Amino acid sequence: MYKGYVVDKALLDKDPHFKAGCVLCHAGNDGELGKEKAHLGMLKKPSDNLRSCGVCHKKVAANYAKSLHYTTIGQRTGVMSRFSAAELKTFDEKVFEKSCRSCHASCGDCHVKGAPVGGISIGLVAKHKFVKKDEGKTCAFCHGGRVYPEYTGDYGGAPDVHYQKGMLCMDCHKKEEFHGDGTAYKSKNEIPQRPACKSCHPNGKEAKMETQVAHRQHEGKVSCYGCHSGSAYRNCNDCHGGHAAASPGMILGRSPRDKKVLTTLRLIPTVRDTFAPAGIKMEHFDAVPNYWDTPAHNIKKRTDRTRKCDACHVDRKNFLTKETMIKNGAKANEDLIFVPKAIKN
Amino acid sequence: MKNRRTFLLAFLAVLIAALYGTAVFAATPNKCIQCHTNDALMKSLHKPPVLPKSDGEG
Numbered sequence: 001m002y003k004g005y006v007v008d009k010a011l012l013d014k015d016p017h018f019k020a021g022c023v024l025c026h027a028g029n030d031g032e033l034g035k036e037k038a039h040l041g042m043l044k045k046p047s048d049n050l051r052s053c054g055v056c057h058k059k060v061a062a063n064y065a066k067s068l069h070y071t072t073i074g075q076r077t078g079v080m081s082r083f084s085a086a087e088l089k090t091f092d093e094k095v096f097e098k099s100c101r102s103c104h105a106s107c108g109d110c111h112v113k114g115a116p117v118g119g120i121s122i123g124l125v126a127k128h129k130f131v132k133k134d135e136g137k138t139c140a141f142c143h144g145g146r147v148y149p150e151y152t153g154d155y156g157g158a159p160d161v162h163y164q165k166g167m168l169c170m171d172c173h174k175k176e177e178f179h180g181d182g183t184a185y186k187s188k189n190e191i192p193q194r195p196a197c198k199s200c201h202p203n204g205k206e207a208k209m210e211t212q213v214a215h216r217q218h219e220g221k222v223s224c225y226g227c228h229s230g231s232a233y234r235n236c237n238d239c240h241g242g243h244a245a246a247s248p249g250m251i252l253g254r255s256p257r258d259k260k261v262l263t264t265l266r267l268i269p270t271v272r273d274t275f276a277p278a279g280i281k282m283e284h285f286d287a288v289p290n291y292w293d294t295p296a297h298n299i300k301k302r303t304d305r306t307r308k309c310d311a312c313h314v315d316r317k318n319f320l321t322k323e324t325m326i327k328n329g330a331k332a333n334e335d336l337i338f339v340p341k342a343i344k345n
Numbered sequence: 346m347k348n349r350r351t352f353l354l355a356f357l358a359v360l361i362a363a364l365y366g367t368a369v370f371a372a373t374p375n376k377c378i379q380c381h382t383n384d385a386l387m388k389s390l391h392k393p394p395v396l397p398k399s400d401g402e403g
Contacts, residue, residue, distance in 0.1 A: 001391075001393075002387045002388045002390070002391030003387075005381060005387045005391065006381065006382070006383075006384050006387045007378065007381045007382050008382070009378070009382040012378060012382075021375050021377075022375060022377040022378065022381075023377070026377075028377070030375045030376055030377045031376060032376060033376045033379065033380070035380075035390070038376060038377065038380075119394060119395075
């Protein structure tokens with residue numbers, strides 16, 4: 001898309017980023033008109049080297065160097081418990097650095113030009129304007145496989161109630177979560193700034209007494225998503241096909257991270273032979289489930305589970321069972337089965 | 346008195362040099378923007394990329 005290379009002339013006088021000319025960030029030769037000579041030594045993505053932005057935004061760049069969007073270490077953390085020590089070494093050399101790390105976002109990917117996904121980029125977010133945020137063009141592009149269309153309802157399910165109220169990604173996910181705080185967290189679950197439903201919806205503030213009672217009764221036992229996920233959501237291997245059979249759905253079961261809690265589960269794309277091409281058998285494949293607890297981005301205030309107790313306690317609709325589990329999955333999947341108790345009259 | 350005059354002259358010289366320098370710097374033609382602000386030219390030069398095979402992203 002040629003628009004990805006067209007700069008808005010009006011920005012040049014307004015924005016201090018342009019004051020020292022293009023070459024300050026992009027290098028190359030701004031005294032040449034010929035394409036080849038002008039582009040000699042040019043950096044397509046100056047912010048791949050965080051020091052480019054760090055000249056002025058020193059603290060942000062230093063923190064960002066340790067953030068999950070830059071390190072992508074969360075992908076390694078998610079899968080590493082399946083490997084032996086030798087397999088982890090192979091994974092780091094053959095898979096992580098060459099594949100997972102290619103997904104990292106640099107400053108410019110969010111603030112100037114969308115990152116290419118599968119070779120396609122949205123181009124400049126706003127004609128080379130340095131934007132603070134534009135979630136529909138940046139977050140949505142990398143997280144457009146499931147999260148963003150789930151949020152907007154573009155999968156055909158119900159849009160998230162927060163989207164319907166006009167909220168976008170950064171209304172919940174604050175910039176500190178992306179830029180980092182200087183700590184090299186290993187997973188998004190460790191980040192203290194990650195959003196929590198209760199920050200805006202604390203217990204005890206509910207309008208109806210019956211809602212207050214329901215929240216109190218399920219506190220610590222069921223996640224917010226467990227009741228408020230509005231409809232079926234996309235499971236990873238719907239796209240990474242060929243490994244196992246599944247269709248979009250809602251899966252309720254124990255959280256792998258806290259087995260006391262019932263929550264929404266999402267089928268992840270790692271199956272037994274995922275890393276076979278790299279020579280990794282995954283010695284401990286069975287120790288880690290194929291389902292992760294998932295913050296489904298399709299929240300509704302009222303669902304069939306909030307309307308009546310029977311949806312879970314009698315009908316047990318959408319609960320993970322041995323029959324509905326993926327075939328040839330990890331043995332640890334069975335630990336996630338949750339059977340709701342019948343209600344005593 | 347003499348010192349004060351010398352300081353004033355030196356200050357004015359530095360000020361004029363700084364202002365002139367800025368003007369010269371600003372007037373330096375940046376040829377990048379001649380092309381990259383020209384929509385029609387960019388359209389004519391652009392070659393669509395050949396897309397690699399790839400899995401979807403999350």
